[in-house]
Amino acid sequence: MRDAPLHPPIVIAHRGASGERPEHTIAAYTLAIEQGADFIEPDLVPTKDGVLVARHENNITDTTDVAAHPEFADRRTTRTIDGETMTGWFTEDFTLAELKTLRARERLPRLRPDNVRHDGRFEVPTLAEVIALAQQHTAKTGRRIGIYPETKHPGYFASIGLPIEPALVAQLNAAGWDDADAPVFIQSFEVENLKRLKGMTGVRLIQLIADQGAPADGSYPSYAAMTTPDALRRIAAYAWGIGPAKGLVQPGDGPVTTLVRDAHAAGLGVHPWTFRAENFFLPASLRRGDDPAAHGDLSAEIARFLDLGVDGVFSDFPYAAVRARDAARGRSPE
Numbered sequence: 001m002r003d004a005p006l007h008p009p010i011v012i013a014h015r016g017a018s019g020e021r022p023e024h025t026i027a028a029y030t031l032a033i034e035q036g037a038d039f040i041e042p043d044l045v046p047t048k049d050g051v052l053v054a055r056h057e058n059n060i061t062d063t064t065d066v067a068a069h070p071e072f073a074d075r076r077t078t079r080t081i082d083g084e085t086m087t088g089w090f091t092e093d094f095t096l097a098e099l100k101t102l103r104a105r106e107r108l109p110r111l112r113p114d115n116v117r118h119d120g121r122f123e124v125p126t127l128a129e130v131i132a133l134a135q136q137h138t139a140k141t142g143r144r145i146g147i148y149p150e151t152k153h154p155g156y157f158a159s160i161g162l163p164i165e166p167a168l169v170a171q172l173n174a175a176g177w178d179d180a181d182a183p184v185f186i187q188s189f190e191v192e193n194l195k196r197l198k199g200m201t202g203v204r205l206i207q208l209i210a211d212q213g214a215p216a217d218g219s220y221p222s223y224a225a226m227t228t229p230d231a232l233r234r235i236a237a238y239a240w241g242i243g244p245a246k247g248l249v250q251p252g253d254g255p256v257t258t259l260v261r262d263a264h265a266a267g268l269g270v271h272p273w274t275f276r277a278e279n280f281f282l283p284a285s286l287r288r289g290d291d292p293a294a295h296g297d298l299s300a301e302i303a304r305f306l307d308l309g310v311d312g313v314f315s316d317f318p319y320a321a322v323r324a325r326d327a328a329r330g331r332s333p334e
């Protein structure tokens with residue numbers, strides 16, 4: 001049965017238009033804006049000198065050309081972050097000036113071979129550059145382009161003296177973005193840093209909920225425990241909404257869960273992730289052919305979720321999300 005969205009559905013460009021450009025680059029964000037995205041999403045990690053930059057993780061081995069820089073060979077190290085041990089190069093070991101000498105690489109070259117032609121072209125952007133981009137395009141287009149930053153590994157970075165939240169809030173304040181009317185959502189998989197942020201800024205906060213595991217700060221025994229009606233009411237005390245993995249709303253072609261309805265009943269908006277065009281990421285009924293890299297019917301998948309009443313979607317392919325959203329508006333009885 002269809003539920004009504006609490007809010008007009010928004011399109012969030014997940015890591016930019018990352019299906020068509022290497023993720024978290026100004027090129028990916030710019031293309032997303034040109035395709036009609038309402039928000040661009042920078043995941044945030046700090047540099048050694050405390051500057052927030054857009055990377056999905058602080059381990060930059062797979063998404064930059066750092067391994068090809070002999071001057072940084074001795075920075076390769078092994079670290080355990082949120083229980084996961086990995087070897088590579090990490091943003092917290094590089095100053096911003098050093099990081100700016102690197103260039104982005106496509107994360108998924110086998111699924112997104114067309115993007116590989118952009119390897120080596122784009123810098124790692126700072127949060128300041130992402131904010132400026134959103135503001136420039138707002139002025140240029142008359143559309144309000146927002147940002148949807150995610151604090152990555154906030155507990156870990158606080159533990160090494162590089163907390164993300166103060167720098168993030170200071171930059172948002174400097175942009176004039178300090179209340180719930182600002183075109184900003186801050187998201188986190190952790191709970192405690194969102195509760196702290198509630199006391200630091202008035203911008204809207206999003207509690208991310210994954211489909212497996214548990215928050216790294218130990219606040220809940222599992223993400224599953226955060227989806228009960230009681231837990232959702234507790235989340236509503238500090239967050240504007242939730243960002244669940246899409247499988248928590250509808251796993252594949254399976255039955256729809258009560259999560260959207262329960263979240264709305266708690267007063268929470270719902271922004272699920274991540275909607276991707278490749279067959280590899282789509283439910284079986286929406287795949288086209290056998291090639292995992294070929295594109296299936298992403299707009300149909302997004303339409304399903306919009307019909308379930310979600311308040312926005314994260315997509316690597318904002319053009320498809322905009323098309324599905326605009327079509328859904330045409331179907332709306334309002």
Ligand code: G3P
Binds near residue numbers: 150274
């Ligand atoms: O932020 C929503 C979604 O992006 C969370 O997953 O791993 O892509 O940052 P991830």
Ligand code: CA
Binds near residue numbers: 043150
């Ligand atoms: Ca993210």
